[in-house]
Amino acid sequence: MTENVPLAGVIGHPIHQSKSPQMHGHWLRRYGIRGHYVPMDVKPADLAEVIRALPRMGFVGANVTLPHKINVLDLVDSVTDRATIIGAANTLIVRRDGTIMADNTDGYGFIENLRQNAPGWDPKAGPAVVFGAGGACRAVISSLLETGVEKVLLSNRTRIKAEQLQHEFGMRVQVVDWVQVGNVLEDAGLVVNTTSLGMVGQPELRVPLDGLRPGTLVTDLVYSPLRTPLLEVAAERGCPTVDGLGMLLHQGVPGFERWFGRRPEVDDELRQAVLG
Numbered sequence: 488m489t490e491n492v493p494l495a496g497v498i499g500h501p502i503h504q505s506k507s508p509q510m511h512g513h514w515l516r517r518y519g520i521r522g523h524y525v526p527m528d529v530k531p532a533d534l535a536e537v538i539r540a541l542p543r544m545g546f547v548g549a550n551v552t553l554p555h556k557i558n559v560l561d562l563v564d565s566v567t568d569r570a571t572i573i574g575a576a577n578t579l580i581v582r583r584d585g586t587i588m589a590d591n592t593d594g595y596g597f598i599e600n601l602r603q604n605a606p607g608w609d610p611k612a613g614p615a616v617v618f619g620a621g622g623a624c625r626a627v628i629s630s631l632l633e634t635g636v637e638k639v640l641l642s643n644r645t646r647i648k649a650e651q652l653q654h655e656f657g658m659r660v661q662v663v664d665w666v667q668v669g670n671v672l673e674d675a676g677l678v679v680n681t682t683s684l685g686m687v688g689q690p691e692l693r694v695p696l697d698g699l700r701p702g703t704l705v706t707d708l709v710y711s712p713l714r715t716p717l718l719e720v721a722a723e724r725g726c727p728t729v730d731g732l733g734m735l736l737h738q739g740v741p742g743f744e745r746w747f748g749r750r751p752e753v754d755d756e757l758r759q760a761v762l763g
Contacts, residue, residue, distance in 0.1 A: 494545050495746045496525040498537065498559075499552035503528075506761050507550050510739050513760040514751040522747050531558065538562045542585040547746040549579045550739070551589075556622060563587040569594065573625045578742040593623060594630030596738025601677075601706065603737070603753065604729045608704050610635040613676030616668065617641050618694065620648035623708055624681040628656055636677070642668035669695030672703070678721070680707045685715040692717050701725030708734060713762075732758060 497507040503526075511524035527549070529537045534555055539562075541549060551559050556575040560566055563579065564586040570576045576589035601608050615636045617627060620643035628639055639656075642663040643649040653660045663671055672678060678699070684692035686709045696717070699705070705721035710731035718728040736753045744750040751757075 491545060493522040493547040493747060494525070495522065495548050495550075495742070496527050496546070497550040497552060498527045498529050498534070498555055500528055500530050500554060502526045502552070505552060506735060507552075507739065509761045509763070510736060510757065511743060513757055514743055514749075515747070517756075518747075518749050518751070520747050520749060529555070531555070534558060535562050538579075538587065541579070541587065542581050546581055548581050548742060550742060551577050551579060560589055563589040565589070567591070569629065573622075573629050575622050575625065577738065580742070580745050590741070591626060592738040592741045593626035593734070594633070595741060596734040596736070597627050597708075598630045598634055599737035599740075599753075600731075600733035601704070601729055604733055605704050605706075605727055607727075609676065611637060611676075613674050613703075614638040614640050614671070615677040615679060616663075616671055616675045617679045617681060618668070618684075618692065619643055619681035620645070620652055621681065625652065627679055627681050627708075628652060628660060631677075632656065632659055640668075640671050640675070669698055672696065672698035673700055675699075675703050678703060678705045678726075680709065680715070680717055683709065685709050685717055687711045696720050696724070699724045699726055702727070704729065707731050710735065732761065736761065 497505050508526050565588045567590045570589050570591040573591045576591050578590045578592050580588045615631050639660045640663050641649045642665050644665050649662045653662050683689045703726050705726045706729040707715045707717050708731040709715050713730050721728050
């Protein structure tokens with residue numbers, strides 16, 4: 488009765504839409520681990536106080552989601568190199584001495600999703616065309632460059648945001664006007680949508696896809712719906728496709744392993760548990 492049961496959770500505002508409690512709850516049950524993973528709706532004004540309280544409340548760590556992924560960097564004791572490069576954190580680790588380290592596993596989750604569901608993808612097969620320039624895009628670009636993609640063609644509806652990422656990541660990132668991005672798809676080895684366009688309740692992704700050639704891998708970070716219009720059109724044109732749910736599942740692996748001491752598996756059983 489006196490044994491400490493490790494606690495973890497996800498911090499965001501709002502938090503009701505998060506799939507992380509289903510995911511980590513499934514792993515805890517599957518591996519028979521005594522622990523809890525809880526959703527925490529934390530307003531921006533309360534974030535600093537909540538972060539400081541985590542060690543005293545018995546937390547071994549937490550995930551961080553919108554709108555806190557950037558601000559949390561200033562509230563922890565240390566930040567990993569990849570979280571610094573990406574400029575945001577999604578995973579917090581409470582060390583034994585009570586200090587908190589911030590990490591970002593989104594890029595890891597993105598690449599592992601491709602490796603699991605498109606094992607034939609070759610990073611050097613051609614440029615990666617990336618739609619969007621938000622926080623998720625930063626993790627995607629970082630992971631693509633690290634994996635060996637030689638060139639990223641980046642396009643965003645607001646060009647200046649894409650140019651800012653080009654400035655940060657270097658000349659392997661080239662900016663393409665939003666109205667012209669359809670013209671660079673033909674030579675792409677990978678096409679990635681990092682925007683919310685195409686998500687349930689959001690506008691459509693209005694990009695001409697006529698240039699897609701069979702064999703180009705197409706992936707969408709959106710997973711509601713699981714098969715987005717982008718993925719549907721790509722499949723019709725003979726392209727292998729990877730949905731966005733796998734990125735969510737894989738990004739949770741490093742945190743769970745660090746918090747609870749067991750490296751979890753990402754498989755169909757987990758997908759069904761998260762999809763409900």
